[in-house]
Amino acid sequence: MMDISENIRNIIERVDKSAKKSKRSKDDITIVAVSKTVNAESVVQAAKAGMKDFGENRVQEFLKKREEIGDEVNWHIIGPLQRNKVKFILDGVTLLHSLDRLSLAEEIEKQCEKLRTNLDVLVQVNIAKEPTKSGVFEEDLEKFLESLSVLRNVRVKGLMAIPPYSLDPDGNRKYFARMRVLYDTFKNFSDGFEYLSMGMSGDFEAAIKEGANIIRIGTAVFGARSY
Ligand SMILES: *Cc1c(COP(=O)(O)O)cnc(C)c1O
Numbered sequence: 001m002m003d004i005s006e007n008i009r010n011i012i013e014r015v016d017k018s019a020k021k022s023k024r025s026k027d028d029i030t031i032v033a034v035s036k037t038v039n040a041e042s043v044v045q046a047a048k049a050g051m052k053d054f055g056e057n058r059v060q061e062f063l064k065k066r067e068e069i070g071d072e073v074n075w076h077i078i079g080p081l082q083r084n085k086v087k088f089i090l091d092g093v094t095l096l097h098s099l100d101r102l103s104l105a106e107e108i109e110k111q112c113e114k115l116r117t118n119l120d121v122l123v124q125v126n127i128a129k130e131p132t133k134s135g136v137f138e139e140d141l142e143k144f145l146e147s148l149s150v151l152r153n154v155r156v157k158g159l160m161a162i163p164p165y166s167l168d169p170d171g172n173r174k175y176f177a178r179m180r181v182l183y184d185t186f187k188n189f190s191d192g193f194e195y196l197s198m199g200m201s202g203d204f205e206a207a208i209k210e211g212a213n214i215i216r217i218g219t220a221v222f223g224a225r226s227y
Pocket residue numbers: 034036057078079162200201202216217218219220
């Protein structure tokens with residue numbers, strides 16, 4: 001039997017333990033419950049158990065769930081975003097984790113201009129240079145950030161990474177450590193550059209030890225996804 005609130009209690013306890021090892025507390029770490037493919041009922045259950053932040057990777061699904069659930073919770077977009085979808089997410093998204101190219105940033109800037117708003121974003125880094133993953137390479141990061149600095153409505157709040165899938169909870173530690181170095185390097189890049197989003201169900205403890213302050217947890221909250 002899968003019990004979402006039990007899962008969440010368990011995760012929070014593990015987050016707290018790992019945080020303490022790096023002299024932080026669980027309150028310094030935002031848990032984004034990744035609700036992709038999960039129904040609204042389960043999201044509400046997770047919210048009742050204390051989750052405030054939810055991550056979606058498809059705009060259509062996000063819009064539908066947001067309509068059902070509303071804005072009592074914070075919505076994060078964590079997956080690749082097409083330019084023609086930007087206008088649908090601007091008013092409802094707390095943080096876009098997956099800014100990976102200039103053309104997307106420019107579209108965000110343009111749409112924000114129209115709506116007189118702005119968007120908080122993380123730059124996605126393809127830290128293991130996987131051909132199947134999006135994100136900028138670390139050697140291109142400085143240039144990319146520079147090109148974003150002229151876009152007034154695109155507010156860069158930090159970095160995000162999805163290292164390779166690994167069965168070993170510590171298998172991605174070197175990538176997490178590398179992300180931490182990049183994060184420290186660019187910390188003064190912009191106001192509120194303060195988030196390092198990394199770590200998923202299988203490896204969030206290692207990510208926290210290396211400095212993650214946002215973790216994205218799907219399976220460990222909601223159980224295995226069926227698709
Ligand atoms: C699906 C997904 C997650 C959550 O993965 P789990 O292993 O289920 O915790 C985290 N981040 C991104 C970008 C995802 O697409």
